[in-house]
Amino acid sequence: MTRFTTTQLTTAQPTTAQPTTAxxxxxxxxxxxxxxWVKFRSLRSTWYTLAGLALAGLGITALALGSVGAEYADxxxxxxxxxxxxxxxxxxxxxxxxxxxxxxxxxxxxxxxxGLIQTSLAATPRRHRLLAAKAVLVTxxxxxxxxxxxxxxxxxxxxxxxAQGVPNASIGxxxxxxxxxxxxxxxxxxxLLALALGVILRATAGALAxxxxxxxxIPGFAGLFPGWLGWLLDFWPTLGAxxxxxxxxNPEYPAPWLNLAGMCLxxxxxxxxxxxxxxxxxx
Amino acid sequence: xxxxxSGPVRTHRIDVRGLTKKYGPDTVVxxxxxxxxxxxxxxxxxxxxxxxxxxxxxxxxxxxxTQGSATIGGLDYHDLPxxxxxxxxxxxxxxxxxxxxxxxxLLALAVSNGLPAARVGAVLERTGLTSVAGKHAGQFSxxxxxxxxIAAALLGxxxxxxxxxxxxxxxxxxxxxxxxxxxxxxxxxxxxxxxxxxxxxxxxTADHLVVIGRGRLIxxxxxxxxxxxxxxxxxxxxxxxxxxxxxxxxxxxxxxRDGLESSLVVAxxxxxEIGRLAAYNDIVLSELAPQQAxxxxxxxxxxxxxxxxxxxxx
Ligand SMILES: Nc1ncnc2c1ncn2[C@@H]1O[C@H](COP(=O)(O)OP(=O)(O)OP(=O)(O)O)[C@@H](O)[C@H]1O
Ligand SMILES: [Mg+2]
Numbered sequence: 001m002t003r004f005t006t007t008q009l010t011t012a013q014p015t016t017a018q019p020t021t022a023x024x025x026x027x028x029x030x031x032x033x034x035x036x037w038v039k040f041r042s043l044r045s046t047w048y049t050l051a052g053l054a055l056a057g058l059g060i061t062a063l064a065l066g067s068v069g070a071e072y073a074d075x076x077x078x079x080x081x082x083x084x085x086x087x088x089x090x091x092x093x094x095x096x097x098x099x100x101x102x103x104x105x106x107x108x109x110x111x112x113x114x115g116l117i118q119t120s121l122a123a124t125p126r127r128h129r130l131l132a133a134k135a136v137l138v139t140x141x142x143x144x145x146x147x148x149x150x151x152x153x154x155x156x157x158x159x160x161x162x163a164q165g166v167p168n169a170s171i172g173x174x175x176x177x178x179x180x181x182x183x184x185x186x187x188x189x190x191x192l193l194a195l196a197l198g199v200i201l202r203a204t205a206g207a208l209a210x211x212x213x214x215x216x217x218i219p220g221f222a223g224l225f226p227g228w229l230g231w232l233l234d235f236w237p238t239l240g241a242x243x244x245x246x247x248x249x250n251p252e253y254p255a256p257w258l259n260l261a262g263m264c265l266x267x268x269x270x271x272x273x274x275x276x277x278x279x280x281x282x283x
Numbered sequence: 284x285x286x287x288x289s290g291p292v293r294t295h296r297i298d299v300r301g302l303t304k305k306y307g308p309d310t311v312v313x314x315x316x317x318x319x320x321x322x323x324x325x326x327x328x329x330x331x332x333x334x335x336x337x338x339x340x341x342x343x344x345x346x347x348x349t350q351g352s353a354t355i356g357g358l359d360y361h362d363l364p365x366x367x368x369x370x371x372x373x374x375x376x377x378x379x380x381x382x383x384x385x386x387x388x389l390l391a392l393a394v395s396n397g398l399p400a401a402r403v404g405a406v407l408e409r410t411g412l413t414s415v416a417g418k419h420a421g422q423f424s425x426x427x428x429x430x431x432x433i434a435a436a437l438l439g440x441x442x443x444x445x446x447x448x449x450x451x452x453x454x455x456x457x458x459x460x461x462x463x464x465x466x467x468x469x470x471x472x473x474x475x476x477x478x479x480x481x482x483x484x485x486x487x488t489a490d491h492l493v494v495i496g497r498g499r500l501i502x503x504x505x506x507x508x509x510x511x512x513x514x515x516x517x518x519x520x521x522x523x524x525x526x527x528x529x530x531x532x533x534x535x536x537x538x539x540r541d542g543l544e545s546s547l548v549v550a551x552x553x554x555x556e557i558g559r560l561a562a563y564n565d566i567v568l569s570e571l572a573p574q575q576a577x578x579x580x581x582x583x584x585x586x587x588x589x590x591x592x593x594x595x596x597x
Contacts, residue, residue, distance in 0.1 A: 023293075023368040023439070024397035035395035042387035043380065115378030118345055119435065122372055123395045125344045125361045282346035 032124055032133035040107065040137060050145060053099045054152075060092040061153045062160065069164030084248045085168045086179050089157020093183050093245060094238065096149055097190045101211045104138045104194030109204040117283050127279045131199065135271065138195045139188050146187030150180045175247035178257075182244035186260060190215070190237060193267045199274035235262030293369060293442040294321035294472050295356030297342060302351035304337050304498075311337050313498035314351065319476045319491075321442060324469045326489030326506070327478040330586050334498040335478040336374065339447050342476075343372055355443055367396040371436030372445040376428040381421025385412055385431050388420055392438055406434040426457040433464065444468055446477045450484060462488045482582035486510070496586040509581070518554050520547045520561075521570035528566050535560060548574070 040046055065088060072083070108131075111117040124130045154171070161168035169176050193214070197207040219238040234240035234253070241263035243256035253259055297319035304312040312334040319325045329335050340346040342353040344360035355363065355370055363369050379388050389403040407413045410430040415423070420431060429449060436444055446465070450458045465488050469475045479485055485492060485506075492509050494502040502509070522528050525547055529539045537551040549557060554573050561568050 024365050027365055027395075027397065031397055032395060035391050038387065038391040038394050039380075039383070042383050042391065044382055110380060114380050115375045116380055118340075118343075118374055119378055119392065120395075121345055122343050122370075123367055123392050125363070125366055280347075282340070 027124075027129075029129060029133065032129055033136050035124070036107075036133045036137040040141070043110075045106075046103070049099060049103055053096060053145060053149060056099060057092045057096045057149045058152060058156055060095055061089055061157050064091055065089065065157050065160045065164075068161065069166050072164075072166045082248055083167060084246055085158060085161050085166070086154065086173075086176050086247045087245055088161070089154050090150060090179065090183050090245045092149070092153045093187065093242065096146065096187055097215055097237065098212070100142045100146060100187050100191045101194035101215070102208065104142065104191035105198040105204060105207045105211065107134050107138050107195060108198040109202065109207055112202045112283075113204065121283055128275060131275055131278050135192060135195060138191050142191030143184060143188040146191075147181065147184030150183035150187070154180050169247065173247070179245050179247050182257065182260060186237075186241060186244060186263075189260070189264050189267050193237075193270055196267070196270040196274040199278050200270070235259055235266060237263055293356075294474065295369060295442050296320055296474060297353065297355055297443060297445075297476060298357070299338070299342065299353045300351055302338060302341060302353055303349045304334070304341060304346065305349045311498050312341070312348075315495065315498065315500055316351075317493045317500065317503050319443070319474045319493075321474040322469055322472050323490045324465050324475045324477060324488050325491040325493060326485035327476055327493050327495070328480065328482060328485055328582065329478075329495040329501075330480055332497075333480075333495045333586075335480075335495065336447055337498075338495075339372070339374060339445055339476070339478065342445065343370070343374070345374075365396050365439070367392065367398065367439030367441060369439070369441050370443045370445065371439060371441040372447075373429070373432035373436045373449060374445075374447045376425065376432040376449075379420040379428065379431060382419050384417050385420055385423070385434075386416040388431065389435060389438060392435055396439055398439055402438050402440075406437045409437060410434040425452045426454065429453060429457065429461070433461075442472070443474045444476070446475070448478055448480070450479070458484075494582070494585055496588070501585055512581075517574045518549045518552070518557055519570065519572045519574050520549055520557060520568065521545070522547075522561060523567045523569075527564070528561060531560055531564055531566075532557065546570070 068088065072080070075083070108117075111120055120130060121127065124133075154176075158168040158170065171177055171180070194207065194211050197210050198204070201207045201210065215237045219236065222233050222236075222239060225233060240253060240259040243250060243253040244260045246256065250256075299315055299317050299319075302312055302315040303310065315334075315338060327335050327338070337346060338353075341348050342355070342360065352359070354360075360366065360370070383391075385407065386403060389406065390400065392398075393400060393402050404413070404416075407416050410433050412427065412430055412434060415427065420428065423431065433446070433449070436446070449461050449465075453461065465475055465477055469490070477485075477488065490506050492502060492504055492506055493500070504512075519542055520528065521544075525541075525545055529547055532539050532547070532549055532552065535552060535556075537549050537557075539550075540548050542548040552560075554571050558568065558571055
């Protein structure tokens with residue numbers, strides 16, 4: 001029976017097996033990120049969703065700006081002062097944040113729904129590492145897709161405005177690059193918020209409903225907020241934080257990147273809760 | 284040729300010590316201690332809700348024990364540097380993403396533990412899934428999904444294997460395959476822990492039994508001892524003079540107790556020996572029936588006090 005008393009992991013049992021490569025002994029973090037990428041890219045729905053993002057995103061830009069020439073012609077001089085062609089071409093972020101949010105949510109809730117989370121955690125028992133890898137993946141995908149969509153929307157939108165003879169912007173104009181890039185950063189932050197909600201709620205439907213409430217419902221009912229909570233709205237998605245997408249200075253939001261930074265802090269706080277719960281809960 | 288093994292099998296024991304799990308007021312696993320040895324199939328038996336799955340989750344670090352510990356080769360699961368190389372587990376065959384192919388499912392797991400991609404092909408082959416590797420797991424039958432789960436467990440060529448009810452819902456052919464598979468894994472020197480709520484299942488697979496009921500340990504015994512204690516062939520005898528025969532049988536070294544309707548239940552002698560003894564003493568036998576006290580009965584007897592949900596008729 002001595003053969004069976006191995007109690008230390010390092011004392012592998014010698015056998016006469018054919019010479020082979022030694023098993024790995026460490027797990028670098030990049031490996032966990034790579035795993036998440038393999039999982040992400042091996043689902044067809046990933047690519048459908050990204051295609052949907054491009055289609056819906058650019059489609060909305062095209063629809064929104066299709067007849068803006070007539071609108072501009074009817075504007076008063078004062079209204080024309082506030083004309084922000086950059087922002088006009090980026091309103092597609094409204095829908096894009098929802099689609100990117102769905103991607104972020106599904107990265108974790110699909111594992112809860114199928115029970116795959118058990119297999120994932122058995123393979124990667126350090127829970128913070130697994131969630132961090134998911135966060136890195138989601139942020140990277142959302143940043144790339146979000147930036148690509150913002151740039152594409154901008155150029156498509158400006159081309160349409162130009163074709164209708166309406167004043168338009170070029171990427172080198174003051175504040176334009178900042179607004180376009182800001183849109184991509186905004187979308188990446190929303191994807192992380194979605195991931196955090198997915199972790200906290202562990203169900204696609206619940207997380208999606210909460211995300212919709214945050215990005216659409218609460219902004220819709222912002223007027224009902226009590227005054228002492230008003231400051232929150234300055235950093236809220238779709239509200240203050242979306243000011244980063246504008247190029248015409250707004251006296252209410254003198255430094256829109258600060259508003260976006262505030263939203264990122266909120267996302268970070270939510271993500272912290274997600275990390276704590278993810279480590280503590282049984283699966 | 285051994286397709287599975289890419290090197291020496293790293294054998295470890297599973298040590299469960301005083302393991303306890305409470306969900307709210309319910310103690311689901313209660314001060315459980317047992318050991319799973321390499322080279323054996325250890326059957327983990329208990330009725331529904333006994334706490335088998337919960338115990339396995341605690342071994343795998345998926346649930347946190349309220350008290351006690353479960354270690355693998357002396358280490359907490361979380362401290363295994365590359366877990367799949369040491370432990371392979373199949374808890375729920377349904378736990379795959381339906382729209383991921385079998386190959387990609389395994390590839391992601393292999394990547395996570397730095398295992399060579401060739402391992403994916405090797406385990407697919409060993410579980411007979413090579414031809415469906417490119418199919419979506421959602422299209423798999425239950426049996427194929429069980430095989431995929433087993434393939435995943437074998438990826439790292441681990442010395443410890445944990446299977447939660449692997450034969451549930453399988454057809455006889457699938458059951459036979461899994462049985463043979465468990466035996467061969469143990470034969471290779473691995474420690475195999477398999478749960479079931481069917482004693483008959485275990486009788487043909489396990490060398491060792493750990494029986495629990497309501498989270499408590501009921502028996503921890505070798506299969507042989509359990510068989511000897513519980514299904515040793517007794518013989519039911521009916522005859523004209525039971526008292527006389529009982530005396531004769533006892534003198535011949537048998538154990539005799541009274542059965543139903545003035546029959547005798549004899550242990551320690553075969554039917555032939557009893558028949559010869561009766562004939563020699565001119566006792567007329569009206570019945571001589573070897574009893575196959577089933578292991579299932581023994582198991583029911585063992586766990587009857589711990590059943591969580593008793594049927595309305597019982
Ligand atoms: N997350 C949980 N929260 C509360 N109770 C739970 C939880 N998980 C399991 N239980 C309870 O713990 C008990 C044991 O469950 P477990 O799944 O471990 O049993 P089992 O032996 O695997 O049963 P079966 O043979 O039916 O699979 C059950 O009564 C179950 O209701
Ligand atoms: Mg169970």
